[in-house]
Amino acid sequence: MSRIELRQLLDLLGASPAHARSPAVEAAYARITELAQGIPPVDRAAIVREPGLRLRSARLVALLGASEDAVAEAAVARAQLTPEEWQDLIPAISPAARRALRQRDDLAPQVLRRLNAAGAYDRGLPPARVDAVSFEPELAVTIRGEPATVPPPHPAPLTVETDPGTIGALVRRIEAYRQARQAATRITLDGSADAPRLPLGEDHDPALHGDPTVFDFSTGPNGAITWADGQAASMLVGLAPFTTAPLSMAFNQRRPITAQPLDLSGTAIVGGDWQIDAAARFAPQTGAFLGYAGRMRRIIGDDPAAVPAQDSEADRIRQLLHELRTPVNAIQGFAEVIQQQLFGPTPHEYRALAANIASDAARMLAAFEELERLARLESGALDLDPGSTDFVAVLRSVASQLHERTAQRKVAFAIPDALPAALIGLPESEAELLGWRLLATLGGAAMPGETLKVGVHALTDADGALQLTIDLPASLRDKPAEAVLHAAVGAVPQALAAGMFGVGFALRLARAELRAAGGALKLEQGKLLLHLPDLTRPDAGHSAQHTT
Numbered sequence: 001m002s003r004i005e006l007r008q009l010l011d012l013l014g015a016s017p018a019h020a021r022s023p024a025v026e027a028a029y030a031r032i033t034e035l036a037q038g039i040p041p042v043d044r045a046a047i048v049r050e051p052g053l054r055l056r057s058a059r060l061v062a063l064l065g066a067s068e069d070a071v072a073e074a075a076v077a078r079a080q081l082t083p084e085e086w087q088d089l090i091p092a093i094s095p096a097a098r099r100a101l102r103q104r105d106d107l108a109p110q111v112l113r114r115l116n117a118a119g120a121y122d123r124g125l126p127p128a129r130v131d132a133v134s135f136e137p138e139l140a141v142t143i144r145g146e147p148a149t150v151p152p153p154h155p156a157p158l159t160v161e162t163d164p165g166t167i168g169a170l171v172r173r174i175e176a177y178r179q180a181r182q183a184a185t186r187i188t189l190d191g192s193a194d195a196p197r198l199p200l201g202e203d204h205d206p207a208l209h210g211d212p213t214v215f216d217f218s219t220g221p222n223g224a225i226t227w228a229d230g231q232a233a234s235m236l237v238g239l240a241p242f243t244t245a246p247l248s249m250a251f252n253q254r255r256p257i258t259a260q261p262l263d264l265s266g267t268a269i270v271g272g273d274w275q276i277d278a279a280a281r282f283a284p285q286t287g288a289f290l291g292y293a294g295r296m297r298r299i300i301g302d303d304p305a306a307v308p309a310q311d312s313e314a315d316r317i318r319q320l321l322h323e324l325r326t327p328v329n330a331i332q333g334f335a336e337v338i339q340q341q342l343f344g345p346t347p348h349e350y351r352a353l354a355a356n357i358a359s360d361a362a363r364m365l366a367a368f369e370e371l372e373r374l375a376r377l378e379s380g381a382l383d384l385d386p387g388s389t390d391f392v393a394v395l396r397s398v399a400s401q402l403h404e405r406t407a408q409r410k411v412a413f414a415i416p417d418a419l420p421a422a423l424i425g426l427p428e429s430e431a432e433l434l435g436w437r438l439l440a441t442l443g444g445a446a447m448p449g450e451t452l453k454v455g456v457h458a459l460t461d462a463d464g465a466l467q468l469t470i471d472l473p474a475s476l477r478d479k480p481a482e483a484v485l486h487a488a489v490g491a492v493p494q495a496l497a498a499g500m501f502g503v504g505f506a507l508r509l510a511r512a513e514l515r516a517a518g519g520a521l522k523l524e525q526g527k528l529l530l531h532l533p534d535l536t537r538p539d540a541g542h543s544a545q546h547t548t
Contacts, residue, residue: 065093238326332361387427444496
């Protein structure tokens, strides 16, 4: 009987105007609240979805939209409101209800703009039995020509008005609060703020959030930090901490991370050595991977104020790139959410667009890493790991990988089998990156039909040093060395590129990597010369010079 009574009350109130006020109407709303306590959310959602149920009252939709997710989603899917009512209602319904509302295809453009402004992850208003609240008035502002108030720095608890008014009044109060807070807030590095706050039960004690030696964080599925607490939050959002070998492996396998060391780059507050503990998070119903949540602690003895200052220009570049990474990471995360349909079924056309956006974002993030790498190498702020790798073998492997692309244009690399080993002072992974950067750049700039020869020479004026040579393509051969190294993006046509910034940037980055390994890179006499010092001597069976 309670389900039948609830169905009838919903139908009666759903057909009545939102501004209707009478003892009978108030009693009906109170009765709906009582009945909801004894009927499971799934059953109430099914009642809301029943054919013939009329939901034309914004007040009733607001009540249902702030209920459990299943009820809220069903209500916004069935409701028939005017664009103005939807605009006023969006801030008052739960995030789940807003996500369901996005699936409708009959919303007016102004409603869609309001919905997009609210965001998919905005915190909804707490469930309420009436549709208005009152604050202690102190700061007066004007919204849409009407006076409104915002809470003082220490507001009284929320109280229910005896005459609740309209949903529009509540929306205007919230807008007044937001505008006043935006204009008045002054946040400092110690976490303090002098703006009034909504009494939502949040802990704003600066002493709990101002410690730069420890912070909690969470990441999205792509590994980038999406939330962090404390004073360094704005500097941490967008960073991807799971990039080193042990952390990357654990992240890919979704394993817990315990007491792993981590070196963060950035300002004095976040830069330095940290220790990370984190665990994977999964959606409770679908099991979808949501990312990691954890805590970072600064390693004892590493005073944040004592973090060594790096080259100022490189530091400014790193800070600028961090500011650029934050929105790109967010775009990539939302695109992956759409592509993987984490919020529900998505048309294939949208998934294809989301996949392209995620791919473009990944390329931009890779480009940012290259920019930062060059800035740190040129300023001496980055030291590459030492090692010993046969660079000739690396070039053979890279040329083989590139063959499928270069063969289409009849471009080839001639690397004789008789070439001796040429050791480079880098680990294999770094040597492979350098080899790929060089051959992809030169091969991409080569004209169809060109063959680029690779040779190794023993230098007579250096003890054990070798010089590795690679022919420059015709498009670069007659240009001055500085013009090649500083060629702008697009100045040299490339059928294949090793990065987003063109031939000049790729060769300058390769030169900086070789310098970090103790070598040198020069462009002379139509060749790219790589000086590889003191790592090996020619084998006894080889002559002093091997070229093609």
